[in-house]
Amino acid sequence: MTSAPSDASMRDVIVEFCGIVKRYAPGEQPALDGITLSIRSGEIFGIVGESGAGKSTLLQLVSGLEQPTTGTVTVGGVDVTTLRRHGLRTLRRGIGTVFQGVHLLSNATVRDNIRLPLQLARRQSRKDQQVEVDRMLSFVGLEHRAGHFPAQLSGGERQRVGLARALVTRPPLLLCDEPTSSLDASTTGDVLRVLADAREKLGTTVIVITHDLDVVKVLCDRAALLEKGRLREVFPITRTATERILPSYYEQVKRELMS
Numbered sequence: 001m002t003s004a005p006s007d008a009s010m011r012d013v014i015v016e017f018c019g020i021v022k023r024y025a026p027g028e029q030p031a032l033d034g035i036t037l038s039i040r041s042g043e044i045f046g047i048v049g050e051s052g053a054g055k056s057t058l059l060q061l062v063s064g065l066e067q068p069t070t071g072t073v074t075v076g077g078v079d080v081t082t083l084r085r086h087g088l089r090t091l092r093r094g095i096g097t098v099f100q101g102v103h104l105l106s107n108a109t110v111r112d113n114i115r116l117p118l119q120l121a122r123r124q125s126r127k128d129q130q131v132e133v134d135r136m137l138s139f140v141g142l143e144h145r146a147g148h149f150p151a152q153l154s155g156g157e158r159q160r161v162g163l164a165r166a167l168v169t170r171p172p173l174l175l176c177d178e179p180t181s182s183l184d185a186s187t188t189g190d191v192l193r194v195l196a197d198a199r200e201k202l203g204t205t206v207i208v209i210t211h212d213l214d215v216v217k218v219l220c221d222r223a224a225l226l227e228k229g230r231l232r233e234v235f236p237i238t239r240t241a242t243e244r245i246l247p248s249y250y251e252q253v254k255r256e257l258m259s
């Protein structure tokens with residue numbers, strides 16, 4: 001039997017799923033079936049599993065976009081399942097999200113896309129907002145693209161704008177659903193560097209769904225494998241210094257085609 005967690009380890013937990021069952025319709029196979037899992041503050045946590053395993057549903061529970069049928073989801077000590085509109089709005093202010101196909105405003109520049117969450121939050125003067133946006137542009141390495149429009153960017157650059165927009169309000173938690181699946185190896189590397197920097201320099205906790213095990217290997221501290229809605233195993237990820245670098249596209253092609 002494991003001992004009860006100490007106060008210190010409890011404080012370290014940022015997201016906790018406890019006995020989660022999620023059924024989208026009565027009588028149907030549950031999308032999630034008895035998930036109990038803790039994610040620590042400052043961790044980069046991967047979620048892997050075949051299509052339909054329940055990965056996206058699990059992520060949607062964190063921001064209260066879906067409610068569990070039974071069980072609780074706690075974020076920063078707050079039980080998400082008890083929150084109403086105002087509480088959900090406050091919760092979501094502390095959560096950045098990035099998806100596979102990043103949706104940028106096509107008629108706004110990179111700078112204005114990144115500034116949007118600050119404008120909506122209305123907590124800073126326009127000048128202070130500009131300072132924050134400049135910081136984020138430099139953080140994601142896109143200072144030279146500030147005045148460009150989304151259609152003028154590569155897929156990887158668009159994804160980095162999406163990341164800058166998600167991080168500009170400095171949320172403690174970032175949720176990513178397949179952030180690199182439409183990118184090639186070199187642009188994937190740029191996006192992974194931003195995610196790693198978000199944890200290192202901003203202290204952001206990152207939860208990332210990916211089908212790419214190289215991404216897990218390079219980026220994550222731990223990864224959960226879901227199988228048909230059940231938690232099969234949580235893997236700790238260990239890596240050597242060279243394994244922190246994503247293999248080049250050439251190396252990936254060679255490995256896949258020559259093995």
Ligand code: ADP
Nearest residue numbers: 024030031049050051052053054055056057058
């Ligand atoms: P994954 O992200 O691993 O592909 P999902 O969480 O999207 O898995 O889906 C898990 C299961 O829940 C699947 O069987 C899927 O069809 C079902 N599901 C997901 N979203 C909905 C929904 N909004 N309504 C009904 N069923 C859904």
